[in-house]
Amino acid sequence: MNSFEYTRPVDVVDALCQIAADPTAKFIAGGTNLIDLMKENVARPSRLIDITRLPLGKIEETRDGGLRIGALVANSDLAYDPRIEARYPLLGSAILAGASQQLRNMASTGGNLLQRTRCLYFYDTSTPCNKREPGTGCSAIGGINRMHAILGTSEHCIATHPSDMCVALAALDARVLATGTDGQRSIAFDEFHRLPGDSPQIDTNLRADEIITAIELPPKGFAKNYTYLKIRDRLSYAFALVSVAVGLDIEGDSIKGARLALGGVAHKPWRDREAEAQLSGASPTRDSFVRAAETLLRRARGFGHNDFKIELARRAIVRALGQAARGTPQSQADKRVK
Amino acid sequence: MAQSSSAARKSSGRRPTPAKMTVTLHVNGIERRLVIAPWTTLLDALRLHLDLTGTKKGCDHGQCGACTVLVDGRRIYSCLTLAVMKDGAQVTTIEGLAQGSTLHPLQQAFIEHDALQCGYCTPGQICSAAGLIAEGKAGSADDIRELMSGNICRCGAYPNIVAAIEQVMFGKAPGEAKR
Numbered sequence: 212m213n214s215f216e217y218t219r220p221v222d223v224v225d226a227l228c229q230i231a232a233d234p235t236a237k238f239i240a241g242g243t244n245l246i247d248l249m250k251e252n253v254a255r256p257s258r259l260i261d262i263t264r265l266p267l268g269k270i271e272e273t274r275d276g277g278l279r280i281g282a283l284v285a286n287s288d289l290a291y292d293p294r295i296e297a298r299y300p301l302l303g304s305a306i307l308a309g310a311s312q313q314l315r316n317m318a319s320t321g322g323n324l325l326q327r328t329r330c331l332y333f334y335d336t337s338t339p340c341n342k343r344e345p346g347t348g349c350s351a352i353g354g355i356n357r358m359h360a361i362l363g364t365s366e367h368c369i370a371t372h373p374s375d376m377c378v379a380l381a382a383l384d385a386r387v388l389a390t391g392t393d394g395q396r397s398i399a400f401d402e403f404h405r406l407p408g409d410s411p412q413i414d415t416n417l418r419a420d421e422i423i424t425a426i427e428l429p430p431k432g433f434a435k436n437y438t439y440l441k442i443r444d445r446l447s448y449a450f451a452l453v454s455v456a457v458g459l460d461i462e463g464d465s466i467k468g469a470r471l472a473l474g475g476v477a478h479k480p481w482r483d484r485e486a487e488a489q490l491s492g493a494s495p496t497r498d499s500f501v502r503a504a505e506t507l508l509r510r511a512r513g514f515g516h517n518d519f520k521i522e523l524a525r526r527a528i529v530r531a532l533g534q535a536a537r538g539t540p541q542s543q544a545d546k547r548v549k
Numbered sequence: 550m551a552q553s554s555s556a557a558r559k560s561s562g563r564r565p566t567p568a569k570m571t572v573t574l575h576v577n578g579i580e581r582r583l584v585i586a587p588w589t590t591l592l593d594a595l596r597l598h599l600d601l602t603g604t605k606k607g608c609d610h611g612q613c614g615a616c617t618v619l620v621d622g623r624r625i626y627s628c629l630t631l632a633v634m635k636d637g638a639q640v641t642t643i644e645g646l647a648q649g650s651t652l653h654p655l656q657q658a659f660i661e662h663d664a665l666q667c668g669y670c671t672p673g674q675i676c677s678a679a680g681l682i683a684e685g686k687a688g689s690a691d692d693i694r695e696l697m698s699g700n701i702c703r704c705g706a707y708p709n710i711v712a713a714i715e716q717v718m719f720g721k722a723p724g725e726a727k728r
Contacts, residue, residue, distance in 0.1 A: 212588045213588075214566055214567055214586070214588060215567060215587060215588060216567040216587070217567065217570065217587035217631075217633050239631075239634070242629055242630065242631060242634070243611060243626075243629050246590070246629045246630075246631065247610050247611060247629060249588075250609065250610065259587070259631075261633075261634055263634060287684075291686065310699075311614070311698055311699020311700075312624065312677075312680070312681070312684070312696050312697075312698075312699055313611075313614065313617055313624050313625050313626045313677065313680075313699045314611060314626065314629075314699065316623045316624060316625050316680075317625050317626065317629065317630070446698075447694075447695055447698035448698040448699055543695065544689070544691040544692045544694075544695045545691050
């Protein structure tokens with residue numbers, strides 16, 4: 212690890228002043244990803260601004276009947292919060308599908324959004340990587356790319372976003388509250404993360420002088436018909452090959468509204484409004500699910516080793532929609548996929 | 550106590566090596582003062598500065614669980630934790646679990662169930678299991694397996710590790726916990 216200076220801001224304004232004064236500084240909260248990147252010499256901050264003692268650790272009701280989750284709430288505390296378990300079980304399930312309990316105890320809500328890709332070339336400083344060093348090229352295209360993206364890729368980067376929690380937040384239409392030196396703003400979750408395009412070094416639309424203070428959940432939690440289905444190389448403590456978050460609004464035998472988000476397949480949690488619109492008004496049958504999967508994957512493209520992800524995603528979407536429609540969400544402890 | 554420097558340094562020019570900092574940790578009930586560089590991990594602080602070598606360095610990247618300790622009662626990876634960030638915290642390591650010459654029930658159960666071969670992952674497994682029990686979220690062997698997945702055992706002692714934890718959690722005697 213490179214040497215760095217360590218400071219503890221007294222409040223959010225102090226934290227923002229410190230980050231604005233030093234573009235090579237970084238905020239640190241859980242540190243589960245940043246410290247690892249520093250050990251690998253991928254991140255070399257001159258200063259770590261420890262925000263863990265700032266008052267951003269509460270979960271509160273919002274006036275419209277939703278929840279506001281402070282940026283410093285630990286992933287495990289969020290997953291096990293009784294309000295999340297009762298009203299947003301999709302979010303709790305996705306969190307518990309990710310990482311290990313030790314990491315969930317450490318990792319913060321805000322930091323989960325800002326974690327970097329686990330693309331091995333991004334981590335390996337001896338190889339070209341446009342995300343790590345813009346303009347050097349992408350080693351994954353034409354390289355070992357089994358874990359890589361099949362949707363929304365560019366000729367510059369085919370990395371995936373590694374989070375499970377974010378896939379559920381995307382499906383739930385969460386909003387990200389950010390504070391900068393010029394005030395606060397609320398960012399739709401779908402607009403928070405970026406596709407790689409020609410600037411894969413920039414993961415999110417958060418500005419360098421801003422800090423995430425909270426995530427807001429709208430009232431609708433899809434607590435009755437949901438699932439988070441994660442397919443990975445081992446049964447726990449591994450990143451997704453493909454994951455599917457589903458929330459359905461079912462009345463009688465027809466789907467009134469559908470949310471469908473995928474993880475492990477793109478540079479950001481992947482949603483497709485056309486596939487969701489197709490489900491809306493349809494009956495919850497296998498045929499409808501297959502059609503939605505085909506729509507969502509219509510522009511999917513493999514890069515060799517990850518070609519299998521297209522068929523895997525198709526099957527996972529169909530399976531997950533069935534689990535949600537039946538009201539039998541995937542257990543994160545009993546790993547049998549039903 | 551770390552200080553927040555109000556006058557942010559300009560990014561131009563060479564930076565002096567940041568000063569060491571004084572950190573207080575309450576390790577296994579004893580107050581310990583350390584003067585360490587900010588990039589010292591909690592794992593290195595325990596092993597190299599406090600000579601508590603029970604906590605193991607496996608991967609050093611948060612992928613194996615050998616470095617698991619309890620901070621303020623919660624299990625975490627000490628290899629991905631900066632010691633300065635835990636200033637004032639209570640830290641429990643494998644050395645702090647026994648009461649005098651009486652082993653912690655998990656230590657005793659690991660012996661009774663032969664829940665180890667080489668033993669390198671064992672301090673992390675036991676600290677993790679202590680955290681698991683304190684969390685109170687595991688009600689079955691499936692839950693134990695899932696919530697212990699952050700601790701890798703390359704000898705493959707998993708069935709006996711789960712049996713040892715079941716014994717402590719559910720009072721199962723050796724032999725009863727077979728699936």
